[in-house]
Amino acid sequence: MLRLTAAALLLASAAPALAETHTITPGDGAQERLQEALILAAPGDEIVLEAGRYTITDGLSLDVDNVTVRGAGMDGTVLDFTTQAGSGEGLLVTSDNVTLRDFALENPKGDGIKSKGADNIVYYRVRVTWTNGPDANNGAYGIYPVESTGVLIDGAKVTGASDAGIYVGQSNGITVRNSIAEANVAGIEIENSRNALVEHNIATRNTGGILIFDLPGLPVMGGGNVIVANNLVVANDTANFAPPGNIVAGVRRGTGIMVMANEDVLIEGNILQHNPTAPIMVIAYVQGFEDERYNPLPRDVVVGQNTYGVGGDDPQMDNADMLLAAFGGALPPVMWDGLGTLFTDSGTPGWSLNLPEQGKGTGMAQPSPLSVPEPAGEFDRTGIGAPAELDARIG
Amino acid sequence: MRHAFALVLAAAAALAASVVAQATGAPKLMVNDVAVQEDGFPRALAEFGFFQDAGATEPSDFVYLYELNTPLWSDGADKLRYIYVPDGERITADGAGNGDGLLQFPVGSAIIKTFAYGEGEDQRFIETRVLLHRADGWVALPYRWNAEQTDARLAIAGARIPITTPEGEEISYRIPNMNQCKTCHAQDGEVIPIGPKARNLSADWLAQMVDSGHLTAMPEGADVLPVWQAADTDGEIDAQARAYLDVNCAHCHKPGGSASNTGLDLRWEQNDPFTIGVRKPPVAAGRGAGGFLVSIEPGDPDASILVHRMNSAEPGVAMPELGRSTIDHDAVALMRTWIEGMSE
Numbered sequence: 001m002l003r004l005t006a007a008a009l010l011l012a013s014a015a016p017a018l019a020e021t022h023t024i025t026p027g028d029g030a031q032e033r034l035q036e037a038l039i040l041a042a043p044g045d046e047i048v049l050e051a052g053r054y055t056i057t058d059g060l061s062l063d064v065d066n067v068t069v070r071g072a073g074m075d076g077t078v079l080d081f082t083t084q085a086g087s088g089e090g091l092l093v094t095s096d097n098v099t100l101r102d103f104a105l106e107n108p109k110g111d112g113i114k115s116k117g118a119d120n121i122v123y124y125r126v127r128v129t130w131t132n133g134p135d136a137n138n139g140a141y142g143i144y145p146v147e148s149t150g151v152l153i154d155g156a157k158v159t160g161a162s163d164a165g166i167y168v169g170q171s172n173g174i175t176v177r178n179s180i181a182e183a184n185v186a187g188i189e190i191e192n193s194r195n196a197l198v199e200h201n202i203a204t205r206n207t208g209g210i211l212i213f214d215l216p217g218l219p220v221m222g223g224g225n226v227i228v229a230n231n232l233v234v235a236n237d238t239a240n241f242a243p244p245g246n247i248v249a250g251v252r253r254g255t256g257i258m259v260m261a262n263e264d265v266l267i268e269g270n271i272l273q274h275n276p277t278a279p280i281m282v283i284a285y286v287q288g289f290e291d292e293r294y295n296p297l298p299r300d301v302v303v304g305q306n307t308y309g310v311g312g313d314d315p316q317m318d319n320a321d322m323l324l325a326a327f328g329g330a331l332p333p334v335m336w337d338g339l340g341t342l343f344t345d346s347g348t349p350g351w352s353l354n355l356p357e358q359g360k361g362t363g364m365a366q367p368s369p370l371s372v373p374e375p376a377g378e379f380d381r382t383g384i385g386a387p388a389e390l391d392a393r394i395g
Numbered sequence: 396m397r398h399a400f401a402l403v404l405a406a407a408a409a410l411a412a413s414v415v416a417q418a419t420g421a422p423k424l425m426v427n428d429v430a431v432q433e434d435g436f437p438r439a440l441a442e443f444g445f446f447q448d449a450g451a452t453e454p455s456d457f458v459y460l461y462e463l464n465t466p467l468w469s470d471g472a473d474k475l476r477y478i479y480v481p482d483g484e485r486i487t488a489d490g491a492g493n494g495d496g497l498l499q500f501p502v503g504s505a506i507i508k509t510f511a512y513g514e515g516e517d518q519r520f521i522e523t524r525v526l527l528h529r530a531d532g533w534v535a536l537p538y539r540w541n542a543e544q545t546d547a548r549l550a551i552a553g554a555r556i557p558i559t560t561p562e563g564e565e566i567s568y569r570i571p572n573m574n575q576c577k578t579c580h581a582q583d584g585e586v587i588p589i590g591p592k593a594r595n596l597s598a599d600w601l602a603q604m605v606d607s608g609h610l611t612a613m614p615e616g617a618d619v620l621p622v623w624q625a626a627d628t629d630g631e632i633d634a635q636a637r638a639y640l641d642v643n644c645a646h647c648h649k650p651g652g653s654a655s656n657t658g659l660d661l662r663w664e665q666n667d668p669f670t671i672g673v674r675k676p677p678v679a680a681g682r683g684a685g686g687f688l689v690s691i692e693p694g695d696p697d698a699s700i701l702v703h704r705m706n707s708a709e710p711g712v713a714m715p716e717l718g719r720s721t722i723d724h725d726a727v728a729l730m731r732t733w734i735e736g737m738s739e
Binding site: 031032033035036038039040057058059061062063084085086087088092094108109110111116117136137138139140141144146147162163169170215217218219220243244245246247287290 | 551552553555567569572573574575577578581584650653655656658669675676677678679680681682683684685686687688689700709710711716717720
């Protein structure tokens with residue numbers, strides 16, 4: 001059936017193409033039919049994945065602009081990669097204006113869905129699950145847009161990633177919202193990216209809930225202009241299961257929202273509960289570096305009003321007992337290393353390591369209650385978030 | 396040790412066949428320039444007319460066999476490489492590519508690569524990949540050979556085929572799908588050739604191409620990469636290692652390549668130690684890092700992610716991600732020697 005469609009397309013290749021729908025059903029040859037559809041689709045086409053389980057043994061990829069891949073719901077259409085034999089991810093997207101919606105990937109050997117240089121991409125109600133739960137042998141990233149301008153992730157769910165469930169790297173104009181990140185090392189991570197809005201998500205049972213990182217040595221540098229607002233960041237208490245060597249392997253179990261380096265980050269309206277190391281952590285990059293383009297300090301990070309429940313009560317850090325005793329049984333909700341510039345809403349309890357220097361470890365720490373100014377003015381929200389036209393695609 | 400012998404024999408056979416065809420003056424098929432240049436994906440390799448015979452061993456006019464000093468390793472497969480340049484057209488080599496000496500082919504050219512296992516009578520073609528230079532860019536297509544070795548058909552979605560490698564390993568050989576071709580051949584989103592760079596081509600071959608009138612001039616910096624088959628002695632470890640990484644890894648690990656986001660640049664011309672991986676922490680390696688902290692730990696191959704990933708055949712760990720199902724043990728040994736020799 002699809003072969004016929006493909007042949008017809010070839011014959012008609014000179015004629016102006018009308019948008020077509022390519023319907024894929026599970027069963028014999030589904031992988032080949034799906035991959036052919038992904039290759040032969042024309043811009044404007046929609047690929048419909050009917051409900052059912054699809055056994056996929058090789059990485060899938062899409063390189064045609066303006067294509068929608070639509071399943072029958074994240075619990076209805078499941079691409080099962082448990083027997084995957086090749087490729088570094090389940091689905092790779094390298095074209096622009098793509099919409100991925102209403103389907104799931106299970107047990108990809110590497111990353112789940114990677115979109116690289118894929119501008120204006122929408123992930124809507126997509127699920128990536130490693131069904132065995134937290135495991136160092138799981139793939140690194142569940143949803144993984146990188147080097148892209150315009151990223152909207154809405155209603156997604158990722159479980160079990162050995163690095164970050166939802167990871168947006170080296171990108172610009174990003175919204176991650178209404179999504180659930182559970183039992184990953186990092187729930188949601190925004191790395192070396194600008195103009196990102198992370199709102200109305202649930203991050204739970206991860207090692208760290210929401211991470212905003214800026215790292216040296218990458219092609220795209222200078223992360224910042226990030227808002228983390230109105231998220232439920234609860235019980236991120238899974239022991240770190242990342243393979244050592246990855247930057248998230250250094251995240252302490254029980255971190256709620258963490259900012260490392262970056263400039264102009266606003267954290268407000270979040271509910272933080274049962275994050276036993278630090279509900280909110282703002283620190284400089286911890287290692288040495290040689291990249292002259294890189295600023296390792298957090299600059300102009302604003303912690304506004306958030307709701308703090310129990311937290312900081314079982315910190316994974318040296319001298320935890322001493323610290324707990326000093327702070328009366330639980331660490332205050334905002335932890336800062338004392339480097340860079342931090343502003344907090346008045347009355348926000350916190351503590352500082354008062355480190356004198358970046359990249360020299362915590363040996364020189366002189367912990368004390370936090371004393372930082374309130375923000376001088378309104379946080380500038382201009383240009384933050386995915387382009388508005390991406391919303392229209394999921395309207 | 397590196398199957399050079401089979402390759403040379405096959406090459407000699409192909410050349411001889413071509414000479415015979417010319418000498419006998421039999422009416423020859425011409426390359427089908429319409430199939431090369433016009434839109435669409437021919438369903439059979441034969442439609443291009445790159446070869447005189449159904450078995451694709453006798454190249455047509457203006458189809459030239461070539462070899463690379465250091466080749467891309469693909470599960471130990473032998474490779475027969477050809478370029479096609481239309482009559483009267485010329486390849487240019489001046490200021491080519493991004494300064495990497497990639498030959499610049501005129502529109503209408505094609506690059507053809509057949510993957511084969513077995514020697515002599517037992518040689519079997521598995522797949523033939525073609526790159527077509529059309530007016531709007533390069534197109535990459537994979538063709539799968541039939542068991543009778545009489546016909547190679549377009550495999551848009553790729554395929555998996557059981558193969559016994561020269562080392563006796565039973566593997567599931569992967570013919571890439573059309574998109575996977577692009578993954579390795581991508582530069583800033585465009586498809587480009589990878590192999591035919593002046594530095595990795597023999598001066599003799601380039602001189603022949605100049606003589607034939609299909610290459611404007613002998614390129615600068617030609618024939619610089621070491622000849623892999625001959626380089627199993629000593630003395631050139633650094634050059635061998637860098638050449639291997641350039642040819643096998645840098646098509647993705649370069650600025651504008653498919654793995655550009657890692658910041659790892661393994662091109663021959665990259666001289667910054669950190670950028671080629673020395674004490675460089677992983678960026679997006681995930682479990683591929685294998686618990687190691689840096690891509691290359693000087694003096695300690697066992698702590699180097701690069702060795703770990705080359706020495707794995709497991710999806711999600713193995714590098715390169717595409718184009719191999721087994722481990723290139725010679726290359727792993729070379730990388731170990733190279734890294735051991737780096738001063739700590």
